[in-house]
Amino acid sequence: MQVDSTLKAAVELRNISLSFDNQPLFKNLYFELPTEKITAIVGASGCGKSTLLKLINGLVLPDDGEIHICGQQVSHSDQADWRRHMGYAVQQIGLFPHLNAADNVILLAQLEQWSSLSIQERLDYLADKMGLDQAILSRFPHELSGGQAQRVGLCRAMMLKPPILLLDEAFSAVDPITRMDIYQYFLRLQETEPRTVLLITHDMREAVKLSDYIAVMQQGEIVQFAPVEQVVSQPATDYVARLVKEHI
Amino acid sequence: MNRWLIVFIVGLLLPLQSLAKTVVVGSKAFNEGYLLGEIIAQKLTHDGFNVERKLGLGKTIITYEALKQGEIDVYVEYTGTLAQAILKLENTPSPSTLQQHAKQEGIKILPRLGFNNTYALVISEQMAKKNNISKISDLVNYPDLNLGISHEFLKRKDGWQPLAAAYGLPYQPVGIEHSLAYQAIANKQIAITDAYTTDGDIARYHLRILKDDKNFFPRYDAVPLVRTDADPALIKSLQGLANHIDEAKMQQLNSQVVNDDQSFAEVAEQFLTGEALIQKSNTQGLNSPWQSLPRYIIEHLQLTIVALICSCVVGIPLSIAVYRRPQASRMLVYCTGLLQTIPSIALLALMIPLLGIGWVPAVVALFLYSLLPIVRNTLTALLTLDPVMQQVAVGMGLTPREQLRHVYIPLAVPMIFSGIRTAAIINIGTATLAAFIGAGGLGEPIVMGLSLNDTTLVLFGAIPAALLAILTEWLFEGVERRFIPAHLRNTLG
Numbered sequence: 001m002q003v004d005s006t007l008k009a010a011v012e013l014r015n016i017s018l019s020f021d022n023q024p025l026f027k028n029l030y031f032e033l034p035t036e037k038i039t040a041i042v043g044a045s046g047c048g049k050s051t052l053l054k055l056i057n058g059l060v061l062p063d064d065g066e067i068h069i070c071g072q073q074v075s076h077s078d079q080a081d082w083r084r085h086m087g088y089a090v091q092q093i094g095l096f097p098h099l100n101a102a103d104n105v106i107l108l109a110q111l112e113q114w115s116s117l118s119i120q121e122r123l124d125y126l127a128d129k130m131g132l133d134q135a136i137l138s139r140f141p142h143e144l145s146g147g148q149a150q151r152v153g154l155c156r157a158m159m160l161k162p163p164i165l166l167l168d169e170a171f172s173a174v175d176p177i178t179r180m181d182i183y184q185y186f187l188r189l190q191e192t193e194p195r196t197v198l199l200i201t202h203d204m205r206e207a208v209k210l211s212d213y214i215a216v217m218q219q220g221e222i223v224q225f226a227p228v229e230q231v232v233s234q235p236a237t238d239y240v241a242r243l244v245k246e247h248i
Numbered sequence: 249m250n251r252w253l254i255v256f257i258v259g260l261l262l263p264l265q266s267l268a269k270t271v272v273v274g275s276k277a278f279n280e281g282y283l284l285g286e287i288i289a290q291k292l293t294h295d296g297f298n299v300e301r302k303l304g305l306g307k308t309i310i311t312y313e314a315l316k317q318g319e320i321d322v323y324v325e326y327t328g329t330l331a332q333a334i335l336k337l338e339n340t341p342s343p344s345t346l347q348q349h350a351k352q353e354g355i356k357i358l359p360r361l362g363f364n365n366t367y368a369l370v371i372s373e374q375m376a377k378k379n380n381i382s383k384i385s386d387l388v389n390y391p392d393l394n395l396g397i398s399h400e401f402l403k404r405k406d407g408w409q410p411l412a413a414a415y416g417l418p419y420q421p422v423g424i425e426h427s428l429a430y431q432a433i434a435n436k437q438i439a440i441t442d443a444y445t446t447d448g449d450i451a452r453y454h455l456r457i458l459k460d461d462k463n464f465f466p467r468y469d470a471v472p473l474v475r476t477d478a479d480p481a482l483i484k485s486l487q488g489l490a491n492h493i494d495e496a497k498m499q500q501l502n503s504q505v506v507n508d509d510q511s512f513a514e515v516a517e518q519f520l521t522g523e524a525l526i527q528k529s530n531t532q533g534l535n536s537p538w539q540s541l542p543r544y545i546i547e548h549l550q551l552t553i554v555a556l557i558c559s560c561v562v563g564i565p566l567s568i569a570v571y572r573r574p575q576a577s578r579m580l581v582y583c584t585g586l587l588q589t590i591p592s593i594a595l596l597a598l599m600i601p602l603l604g605i606g607w608v609p610a611v612v613a614l615f616l617y618s619l620l621p622i623v624r625n626t627l628t629a630l631l632t633l634d635p636v637m638q639q640v641a642v643g644m645g646l647t648p649r650e651q652l653r654h655v656y657i658p659l660a661v662p663m664i665f666s667g668i669r670t671a672a673i674i675n676i677g678t679a680t681l682a683a684f685i686g687a688g689g690l691g692e693p694i695v696m697g698l699s700l701n702d703t704t705l706v707l708f709g710a711i712p713a714a715l716l717a718i719l720t721e722w723l724f725e726g727v728e729r730r731f732i733p734a735h736l737r738n739t740l741g
Contacts, residue, residue, distance in 0.1 A: 098736055156644070
């Protein structure tokens, strides 16, 4: 599948409705991800931000509405095919315990039958950018520190050079100092290899630090969606103002 | 590698090939059964037949079905058992009527060997002489004697109660374990007990059999049974044994085995040469347990390994195929669990009409038993996978097949492996029962030893079986240590 990632919005959700147990979560939600920018969705737990991410990679199905990826409307069955173009990393990381760090990273490339040379080149490049040395790569997941595992998880998500990257609280499981380091690694990589990133986080500080755009979500609705500076300087609602004030 | 695999499998299947055209002699699993089987086997060998022994086949019904199905060609049965337990007749009819009933089943009764192994009451010779007691009706005059009657005889419908009624016996007998009754008589704790008329211990304990002067007990004449389509030469050879063994002779032969520790083969050979039924034989009877041990072990391993491979080949893919469907999974565990609840001896008996006796039904039974641990562990492993693993595997874009191949199955391997390990250990234990249907293995000395009350012989089967189980544990542990990384293992060790 050819991905034309130069279009304005890499992902577009149109008129999405979704209920759980007759409790409506989204009603006619509209949302788009600007191409090759980092967009954070910030909100309290239970506001629907993770569900929104899962709508994009098809782990959750909408009751109604359309999903467009790189300008094409996709059905649920297409979404499964699209997943390899959308890197995915989660808070619990979910490294496969029977594979060492390197094998976790390269699994998808092997399945895509990349040549071993390209696999090695890509692995070296990612490891270098994310500060992972050979010793770390040869360890099994249970032998890695939280920060190392998190970086391995990010490398795995970016192995296939996906145009879109979905990060579900992917930096949350480590201590604040380690987190700062990982931000640096991540931003450096984003500079050399820009891609459309959706960052789900409950932490406004993280959003401000990493993103170009912030969408604030409250009870299934996006109450403000704007460039970072604007959200910080001109909060659209009291809730946004409180989030900004409490965290920064 | 592949060639060795083929050699290995062929080696395992080799016993199947040994079913050449031979006369197969069967017997029930108790010492008189073994002995008569051995006598028949040696007689047939002497008369030029190629003989295979499947002695100690367990209960009546297994042996009889084996004869009917053609798994064995001859065994010795008792007319009373044939009439009542097998043909379900009310009482034991005349020989010619019984022959007609048997004929409808495709069975031919050959002339009686000469003795009637029925129930009897026995009393110590000394007491009998003192009081001049020789027949059961004499007992009416001695109401003060103590009777100790075996539990089974107390309960049988042709046992104590109708006997007491028929003779008007005035006793309240106590129940006693048969194996202790003779000792109790020797110690004068009881005066009279029930016995089999050919029991080898009767002479040893100096007991007198009281004459059944009202012909209460049904006749249990020992007769060889063959199928109606049996080779005439076979029948002729067996007819040569007719009326050569009376009760006293049979008692003596039984005693030689039980009390003098002679082998069945030796006793049979002495008897046959003594009666001039054969010349000094060069037949191979049952070997000594040491000689047979390698064969027992090899047969045992063949049974367990083939069954285990089959249940892996069937159980694991089956579990993988159904695990995403909760109802089918539950059904599968339920069915394999149900199989596990069938007592092994019953499962073996149920299998005779379908598969006969011998190696194949034994492997099938073991296969069915080892399915449960394998299926249950495979399903549990797949159903209890960390949900995060599943979410990530799907979310990163693995196809369902790739999810299984690269994530779920590798993660399930340790648990599947311990299921296989459990199945292997269960199989080694259960395979001892295969001897009941003539499949050999370490159960053979156990079954024979039990029937002879010979603990040493039982240990010849039990100790190697226990050692095999321990070795298997070690082997699996070694394989696990070699191939499964420590952080993925889930064992006790």
